Amino acid sequence: MLVQNLAILVLAGFVGFAVISKVPNTLHTPLMSGTNAIHGIVVLGGFIVLGLGAEGVLNKILLVVAIAFGTINVVGGFLVTDRMLGMFKDKDRSGK
Amino acid sequence: MSENWTALLYLVAAVCFIFALKGLSSPSTARVGNLVGAAGALVAVLVVFAAERPDRLVWILVAIAVGGAIGTLAARRVAMTAMPQMVALFNGVGGAAGALVALLELAEGTSGDLAHLAVTAFTVLIGSITFSGSVLTFGKLQELVTGRPILFPGMRWVALATVAGTLAAGVWVAVDGEVLGAVLLAVLTLALGLLLVLPVGGADVPIVISLLNAFSGITVAASGYVLSNTLLIVAGTLVGASGTLLTKMMADAMGRSLVNILFGAFAGGSTLG
DSSP states (O other), rough: HHHHHHHHHHHHHHHHHHTTOOGGGGGGGHHHHHHHGGGGGHHHHHHHHHHHOSSHHHHHHHHHHHHHHHHHHHHHIIHHHHHHHHHHHHHHHHHH | HHHHHHHHHHHHHHHHHHHHHHHHTTTTTTHHHHHHHHHHHHHHHHHHHHHOOOSSSSHHHHHHHHHHHEEEEOOOOOOOGGGGHHHHHHHHHHHHHHHHHHHHHHHHHOOOOHHHHHHHHHHHHHHHHHHHHHHHHHHHHTSSOOOOOOOOTHHHHHHHHHHHHHHHHHHHHEEEEEHHHHHHHHHHHHHHHHHTTTOGGGHHHHHHHHHHHHHHHHHHHHHHHHHTHHHHHHHHHHHHHHHHHHHHHHHHTTTOHHHHHHHTTTTTTOOOO
């Protein structure tokens, strides 16, 4: 299991490097924001731990906080990226 | 849902994320790319509900509703000029979520061998650094904290002591699986995140936000290992790798080196105020 996961990790790492290697400077901030939204998917971890175990009130409350945090990350992240990119488009139009 | 279906749909989500990154790196496809990423996230959430059938749906749905409302409001209301610090905050809470999940998985006592416990400790460590570091970058850009590099006498020694304490607590967690050790580790690494960002000058802060973004990618990948969830490993690693490369490209575009940005103030050199 450890080696299998390590293989996935290394391959995904190379893909991550490869796909963004040609990003122009103007897209640095939206790309940062977009990748930021993607890692909000950590919210899945919260579902799994809260949904399949978690005894004790404190644990449950902390997991609810974790899920809320993850949701803020993923929802807010994609929305704010979209707003940023919308701004780019308007700028291009008025520039032409 | 069968294991094969779950794996297949996780793969779909992972491919969505890869296309999202690809799309986001070109002006004509960026907006679509972002939507593809959001679609991938939605698929992933639906699959995890169908596959794992988590209990306590009320708790989970309330948490999603609260988080979704806060996220939507924040993203809609934020001023165009304040977007970088908003991204920093979103990033910080993402890192915190990863650290909390690992900490509570440990508290549930389901964790096993040395490798598993070591990765759990690592997740808590890097997630906490990301959280406190991101909150401080928010403070700097929002001008709640001065944008100038902050140094205090003996800071180097405080930092070294914190690193030593972090290592000790990390080993404690890895060997004993001790929850108290993990809490101590979280506290120490929260301090470490602050110590990392304090000496950074205002103009360099966006690059540090990008670095912390890569850190939370790594947090998510590590938490994926802790929970044996392939999608978290893939998504986290994608973000960790692309985020690291992006940080380097941003630093290059500004003609700065990352080492100089992070540690320049210690060396007495300039870090752009």
